[in-house]
Amino acid sequence: MVQKLDTLVETPSQTAGPYVHIGLMPSYCGNAGAYEQEIGLSPIEDGAAGEVIEIVGQVIDGTGWALRDAMIESWQADAAGKYPGQPGADPKVSGHCRFGADAETGEFTLRTIKPGPTPTRSGGQQAPHIALWIVARGINIGLQTRIYFEDEDNSADPLLARIEQRPRVDTLIARKTGDGTYRFDIRLQGDKETVFLDV
């Protein structure tokens, strides 16, 4: 026998199941009023600095069907690239949002401001991006990914640079569909499977 380590092992994940909204988005499933103040309703308040954008998409399974029961959380920096809690961060940006797929169409909408580039430990920069965490029935551990933007310079982003199969980079890039509007679909399987992160 060897000595015992002082570190612990992380608690294992379990699926969020089909009723995740009861706990995390009560108003989405008809239980408005469960909490006086529901969290994650919007990542910004009126007056947040930066360009207001709307990202629309679907979470699509291996058969091509859009999930109706997925819940997504987003986390992002403000327009100047500061995360909430950092000195000088925009007080109108909470940076955190919860959104679900529409029960009819499976489409989600994230309305926020476009984040600025953020620093890396080694003195470089990450291109503007929004981190996502996707949970649903059938997803045993939350899936992490990122939204980058077609109309930003992504050429020096260190995470995108790590993707060996270059065509797969496209799965992390939101496509511009209009003034301040983007399309970002998340594919759980298939040829165009989204790059999911272990980060």
Added chain:
Amino acid sequence: MTDQGPLIPRNRAAHPVAYDIDYKTSVPRSPKWALLSYDSSITEETGPVYGHNVLGALDNNLILNWTKGAAPAVGERILMHGRVVDENNRPVPNTLVEIWQANAGGRYRHMKDTYFAPLDPNFGGCGRTITDDNGYYEFLTIRPGAYPWPNRANDWRPMHIHISVFGSAFGQRLITQMYFEGDPLIDLCPIAATIKSRSQLDRLVAPLDMAHSKPMDYLAYKFDIVLRGRRQTMFENKLEGM
């Protein structure tokens, strides 16, 4: 903001597998290609912070919160309590813990739950609280019922409470489920069985905790949670961080 160091990479073997033929919904919803492994960045090392200002007085009392204290929910009264710590065994203070569950009959208050067990008019099924300085949290609730679900011909979920924890970093985000000591349905459940390590699954089974139960009122179950830790060293401590 002091650099607390990168997150310890996730030990994926401690977690359920993504694809499990016995949990049918995982089949079309599990990514097939390898995850892109990457050292955590400021994006994953920061995270949303919610304080006591978002909490209502009864938010961690599921027996009373749906009726705003007017009438108690039906069921076996229990205290669910424990600590949130990280992999370095340090408490995770002031972090939001959210739970949701079925009622005593195994029915959820959700438009998509069609199980014929009745709704309890006095039970909503969600609660939340914030850990104290030592990472401690507690909920007063009722023991949820087991319920059948469409998977294989006759699958039943063991009694369970769903739990969501934030930690201090978005990369620590975790959703899991608490099971109850002695429930024979745990060993028959294909969702529990997505965790391939028996010792890891056992960590989701809360023991009956008589020392924290209250005579003539409620039983207690203890459920501790470990989130990812930081890879900080004394050496890194002295470096100028971000």
